[in-house]
Amino acid sequence: MKQPLNPLYQAALEIQGFFEQKNWRFAFIGGLAHFRWGQHRTTDDVDGTLLTLFQDEEKIVKSILEQFTPRIADAETFALTRRVLLLNASNGVGIDISLGGLPFEERMIEHSSLFTFEEDVVLRTCSAEDLIVFKAFAARDKDWADVRTILERQKGKLDIEYILENLHPLCELKEAPEIEERLKTMLGIA
Numbered sequence: 001m002k003q004p005l006n007p008l009y010q011a012a013l014e015i016q017g018f019f020e021q022k023n024w025r026f027a028f029i030g031g032l033a034h035f036r037w038g039q040h041r042t043t044d045d046v047d048g049t050l051l052t053l054f055q056d057e058e059k060i061v062k063s064i065l066e067q068f069t070p071r072i073a074d075a076e077t078f079a080l081t082r083r084v085l086l087l088n089a090s091n092g093v094g095i096d097i098s099l100g101g102l103p104f105e106e107r108m109i110e111h112s113s114l115f116t117f118e119e120d121v122v123l124r125t126c127s128a129e130d131l132i133v134f135k136a137f138a139a140r141d142k143d144w145a146d147v148r149t150i151l152e153r154q155k156g157k158l159d160i161e162y163i164l165e166n167l168h169p170l171c172e173l174k175e176a177p178e179i180e181e182r183l184k185t186m187l188g189i190a
Contacts, residue, residue: 008032009121011089012046015097016123018067024060025051027112028125029134030096036115037128038149045094049126051109054101061085061099068095104133104166128154129163136183137170144182151186160187 005013012032019026027033031043052060061079064087071086071094072078079085079099087095100109108130116122126134128150135143135150151158164180171179 005121006118007091007093008043008046009117009123010091011093011095012048012123013121014089014091015046015048015068015087015095018064019050022063025109026097026124027109028123029098029108029131032117032123033125033131034146034150035117036125037131038146038153041146045096046089047096047098049098049100049105049109051100051106053106057099064097104130104170107166108133128157129159130166132158132163132183133166133170136167136179137174139176139179139182144186147183147186160189 008031012028016026016028026048028046028048030045030047031041032046034041034043050060057080058076061076064085065076068087068089070076071088075086083099083101085097085099087097089095098105100106108126111127111130112124113127114122114124125131132147132150135147163183167180167183171177
């Protein structure tokens with residue numbers, strides 16, 4: 001007898017199917033991508049980036065909200081000002097969709113690929129390199145722990161130059177050069 005589908009996978013397939021139906025470019029980041037490139041860890045929501053390029057965002061957000069339940073009051077305004085749409089899948093799992101418009105986000109989606117997590121669960125995730133950039137940029141303790149597991153599991157397979165080239169402008173924007181230095185130390189190139 002077939003096991004019931006993991007609720008996270010159900011939610012991811014639901015939003016992915018909607019985006020594919022609309023021919024919108026997207027990729028999963030966060031916990032699902034970490035399952036692929038790092039290790040399985042506890043996560044209770046699905047994180048993704050939808051490439052909007054600062055165009056028709058109000059129309060896009062309204063379209064998504066017609067299909068998915070918002071997790072907060074006035075989710076549309078929140079999404080348009082904070083660039084994150086907070087949703088629930090039909091099974092109640094939280095979905096956080098970032099509205100992507102930066103050059104890095106566009107490259108990340110171009111580099112994304114499909115991955116089979118289990119039978120009938122094929123999801124588009126960002127690359128390991130792009131996940132490291134996201135995690136390092138967020139710079140929370142749990143993100144640095146994730147970076148460490150990705151570096152360990154993908155040792156010898158990563159494009160370090162790509163990671164550093166894409167992290168640098170984000171750190172400049174954030175005025176946080178210490179992020180780059182910490183990552184270089186973890187890479188053994190400080």
